[in-house]
Amino acid sequence: MIKSSTGTSRTAFRPPLLVPGKTPRFGTVDHPLIAKLAKDAAGTFNHCRRVANLMMAAAFVLRIDSLDAWVAGLFHDISKLDDQDLFLEAKDGSRSGRKPITLEQFNRILSHPRRAADKLRCLDFSRIADAVEQHHGTALCRAELVEGSPEPETRNYPGPRPSSKLAALLMIIDQFEAILNAKLSLLKTIGKTDLGTMTNSILEEIWTNMNKEKQLELSGFTYQDLQFIKPVFIVVLNEERLNSLPTAGKALLVW
Numbered sequence: 001m002i003k004s005s006t007g008t009s010r011t012a013f014r015p016p017l018l019v020p021g022k023t024p025r026f027g028t029v030d031h032p033l034i035a036k037l038a039k040d041a042a043g044t045f046n047h048c049r050r051v052a053n054l055m056m057a058a059a060f061v062l063r064i065d066s067l068d069a070w071v072a073g074l075f076h077d078i079s080k081l082d083d084q085d086l087f088l089e090a091k092d093g094s095r096s097g098r099k100p101i102t103l104e105q106f107n108r109i110l111s112h113p114r115r116a117a118d119k120l121r122c123l124d125f126s127r128i129a130d131a132v133e134q135h136h137g138t139a140l141c142r143a144e145l146v147e148g149s150p151e152p153e154t155r156n157y158p159g160p161r162p163s164s165k166l167a168a169l170l171m172i173i174d175q176f177e178a179i180l181n182a183k184l185s186l187l188k189t190i191g192k193t194d195l196g197t198m199t200n201s202i203l204e205e206i207w208t209n210m211n212k213e214k215q216l217e218l219s220g221f222t223y224q225d226l227q228f229i230k231p232v233f234i235v236v237l238n239e240e241r242l243n244s245l246p247t248a249g250k251a252l253l254v255w
């Protein structure tokens with residue numbers, strides 16, 4: 001069991017998850033954009049929901065605002081509502097069959113963190129807008145361009161790089177959820193031990209790559225923080241597994 005520097009346990013947290021028919025402890029989320037995401041972009045909604053659940057639990061152990069973390073997770077890709085045909089996971093969660101895209105589409109992908117942040121600033125969620133704007137940092141966008149397309153000005157997201165632990169968490173968890181989901185989609189079942197091993201190796205790989213690219217150096221997020229969040233990831237993932245993943249659109253949206 002991991003203990004904090006003050007000796008208190010950080011693994012006793014039972015996260016309130018966003019699953020059908022259950023009401024997490026934070027009031028009600030009844031936001032039209034999230035309802036629209038659930039209805040029109042089921043894959044993105046489920047990705048955001050899973051990111052939100054992990055964000056809340058990780059924020060709890062790192063002692064940053066869990067509600068901010070949860071809302072940041074839920075809304076971080078809200079701009080994908082405007083580009084449903086572009087983001088392949090948007091409708092059904094499928095990442096297979098990724099097709100090459102045009103230069104204009106490529107640039108839309110690069111701008112989605114800023115456009116999501118702009119929406120949040122308009123919605124009075126400015127407390128989390130910076131973290132959302134930074135959720136891809138200046139990472140490389142690996143989308144493939146159609147043959148003969150002009151070369152983009154840059155293949156990297158415009159950033160800025162995460163400037164807070166909240167933003168670093170969002171960047172890590174966003175990647176983690178996408179990689180884990182892709183791996184799990186290839187499996188029929190997975191046991192608790194294997195899930196733990198997989199979680200550990202994905203997080204370590206993400207950490208190594210982000211460090212190489214210096215994505216997190218302004219955020220204050222440390223390797224020790226990464227070790228603290230691993231056990232609660234397993235708690236959340238198992239809780240999700242036990243509840244079986246909800247069909248998008250049927251989930252009770254609560255805040």
Ligand SMILES: [Fe+2]
Pocket residue numbers: 076077112113135136174
């Ligand atoms: Fe994103």
Ligand SMILES: [Fe+2]
Pocket residue numbers: 047076077174
């Ligand atoms: Fe995302």
